[in-house]
Amino acid sequence: MPASGEREAEGELDRTIGLVGAVTIGTGTMIGAGIFVFPGLAAGQAGPAAAVSFAIGAVIALLVALPTSELATAMPQSGGGYYFTSRGLGTLSGAIVGIGLTFGLMFASAFYLVGLGEYAAAILVEAGVIPTTETPLGPLNIVLLFAATAGILLTVLSVFGTENTESLQNAVVGFLLAILTVFLTVSGLDVLGVRGASRVPTEFAPEGFGPILTTAALVFTSYLGFAQIATVAEDVVDPDRNLPLSMLGSILLVGVLYIITMLIAGSTFEPSVIGPMGETAIVEIAREYLGFPGVVVILVAGLLATISSANASILSASRALYGLSSDALVPAKAAEVNREYGTPHFALSFVGGVTVVLVATGRTEVLAEVASFLHLVMYGLTCVALIVIRRRDPDWYDPAFETLGYPAVPIIGGGASFALILFMQPLSRALGVILTFAAVAWYLLYAREIELKDKLP
Template identity: 45%
Template sequence: MSTGDEELAKDLGPLAALTIGVGTMIGAGIFVLPGNAIEQAGWFAVVSFLLGGGIALLTALSASELGTAMPRSGGAYFYVNRALGPLFGSIAGWANWLGLAFASAFYMVGFGEYIRVIFGLTGPLMVGPIALPAVKTIAFLGGALFVAVNYIGAKETGRLQNIIVILLVAILAVFTVVGALRADPANLPPSKGFGPMMTTTGLIFVSYLGFVQITSVAEEIQEPGKNLPRAVIGSVLLVSVIYALVLIVMAAAVEQGFIAEQQVAGNIAVVEVGRLILGPAGAIALLIGGLLATASSANASILASSRINFAMGRDRILTPTINEVHPRFGTPYRAIAITGALILGFIVAGNVELLATLGSVLHLVIYGLLNIALIVMREANVADYDPSFTVPLYPFTPILGALTSFALIAFINPTVVLICGGLVAAAIVWYLGYARTRTEAMGELSEFILSRSESMPDAAVSTAESVRPDGGRHRVMVPLANPQHEENLITLASAVAKHHGGIVDAVHIVTVPDQTSLEYAADHIGDHEEDYDALLDGAREHAEALGVDIETHTILSHRGFEEIFDAARSHEADTVVMGWGPDAHGSPGRAESAFGEMTTELPADFLVVKDRGFDPERVLVPTRGGAGSAYAADVASVLQEEYGSEITLLHVADSESTGEEFLTEWAEERGLSDATIRVESGDTKEEIVRAAEDASLVIIGASEQGLLVRLFRGSPAQQIVEEVDSSVILAEKSHGRSLLDRLLSR
């Protein structure tokens, strides 16, 4: 299994990097959409393509600076996540991933259309006894092929792109040169105004999705500081020129009305223009060109999109298991497989216009965020931000890039914008519901705001606090009930939290009679708990004095002890530190109640404290080698780190020599080789009680006896707690056990 530190081989040279961008952009956008563009905007379609290229160029400049400063797999997603934080990173990641998947499906449907025309398919394809739409079937099979090509590796993908793009540019060069000789300004269709031109720009912007994807494979580019800006900016300029020349030829080399006739007839307009100006050979060349163009777009998009979810997995916005790299091919094969499945699903479910415009809107969102990310990285004075290429005319360039990207969305089909808005909202929900508790990096924007909280607006600070990730912060929940034990519980919790770089979550559970509604109790809480907030105020003051971050909560419930487990789940606690009640919570020797043990799993690690004064100077840890005592040893290590505790490890064995050998090895495995080793023979409980006379604190791993055994025989841990004079901590790891194990295990 790979880890979040997986690296990808640098297999892509400068030409391969350039052709990823050019190959992604010169696709269905230039071989399918020009006819629609001319019909919608007249000769202003040329302006639409140039305007789209201008917007793309602004973002390409920002992407080049960010890419040279941070050449990491993930491209735009990574930059937004690093600068704006994982909330916006989730939006950018999902938008980039799904946007490329939509675009890939769009390109493959275009691929299927060209295959249909080349082979003269007029009806459905028969696959055995089933009749399937020819275009969709071909698109599906072609998509599966390109997913397989990307599965093999980036080097093979780069070589394929080189061949496809060079042939494609050669075909378009012949088309534009010969077409320019026939061009007549009198043939230009009349302009249809500014509004249709902007709408057309939104439609054809799918043609400019490729350049940022070069940064998605930045980790695989040789000499990224030099080759990445050349590839990003060069691909936009090259493609913009090609688009403008092709549009001029299509608009001026044929008589007015010709494009409209081809659109009505369902023909591919660029192919029919080629037939008119170059003859049958020209039509064949452009059919081959269209086939290569759609194939190269899909191929490059699959390559880039699979790297997006690879990067999201690395940052734990998706599960890190998606990061596994193939041992032979060196590619993130799981990410590629998932992306491929999405693309094939979109091919089956979507139509050309929907897929194209969905890809456009999602990428405009990303481009806007990317330009803002550049501004944040500059203004926050990030220490390791040292790009080898810098944006000219800063901050004008990224500001204009962000504004134009977001503004263009307003001219796209409202239904598509609504769908994309739903996807953005889903990405936010995904972050808040899943990724926030798993991802670690906070983002430079939040760091900047929170580090200047006294001078920042309260709304900004509050927002930054509310969305900050806590997946990297160990959460230690402390249920509080008795002010006499509050300080010691918070002290222990703070030590655990400090060791893990975490946070203390103090929870006061107020038990309300079943006859009283929780709503009424919330309005009359003083009737149920006098000075209910004093307990949490004291906990906050004590934790802050120990230098640990703390959150406090009051929970009203009809249940008492059982509510602790629900709170641990809802607060996503990693560790729970709680007091040992007089009745041991109905389950001697365990942190769970007798009823809860029958119905629930232990939701976190538990430290249950029998408090007789917290003194971690001399800590005794009895062990028989089980999981419970291993966790007890871990807790002792935390106390040693925080308070310099002297640790004694006790093992009761039949043979002193065998027991000493076992205990020495056990201590070394847990980093406690400096602990005092004590081996005794005799009754385990009596030896623990005797050894505890020299200890100020005893930490015991929780009994693994089952429920019935404990109920009928009692618990050794409970007996030890009653007989020793020092405080005792019962340590139990989070676990899940079957009902049979819970009842009968020994």
């Protein structure tokens, strides 16, 4: 068993991700879930008031992003929240966050891939390739087959170089933003009655205000993208400038898009109608306002968006595992860097393999909430870590960005992160608790003797 956290990694990661690339990692991840997967699930629970659920998520994300930005500029290392908490709160907290973050990103990746499978199957249905109600393999098997295949291909792509991931993200996100601008403008004008009869609902919260917080807990997965930027901090060029700008900017951009999308979704269909539409409800909204051409465009956009989300999540999960291995909290193999491509190939292979296994469950909401649970634990502890590090004031701590509203912002952000967990469904909370205890058990059995130094290597 290793006795020190100062293991020398097999290689160093190349800094190849610029500001645009960092923003697209965050934005691309968040657009995939928030706009193309959640409208039916969220509006089915809360109606138009689901827009408030997304607004709550954005506020919590911003409250956490500010402390995360400060810590990231002081410690621009792979691992993100793991690195911050391990230096601020010690090895046990670091193990809980690092292992939780790795698995949280794998659950998120599986969630995005299932959404990808839904869109791929919907394209085949619209093209008349498979029947609407039944297929030779069964509709769920078709979805999972697409999802698992995509997971394998994205993992292989990431192994061959981070610049491949960045190029894919830049192209996909630019295309998505163009499509969404047109779609939301046309459908928004229709809802307001500019192009016909107004569709503004008489009841903003037809299901009452109770579901708003439970829906916020469900859809918080939509805001995980900003933390993924911190996770790949060691790949980011000029981190002092680009990390804060990309994290805060991506939250604000997608938050506005989410709120507009949910107002349109909730105004178009009643909760009892849009809920059963599931992960591809946005396709039916496009059909309502833009006809079949709109359906085709949104189907393609949804496919690309879920690819983008899964792509960024797989990359970030591998970097979280790489950070754990660099500190000797997991076996050294995970820190091996491919000398030709400059990527942690073993970490990527492990992440891709586990993600494909999780895809097989097909439980969209559970995958999303467990991912949120594990990230919310990390967010809460990250806010605590900032307060502890500020009070200790070590010599090496010199952030280029300081949290606005300190200490109120990290206190409120951390408290809100932990509180949101209480509104998740029992199964998701149970799985999150089990994985957290598993991280503690791993620490006690494998990493208890490891001592980390505050001073960065």
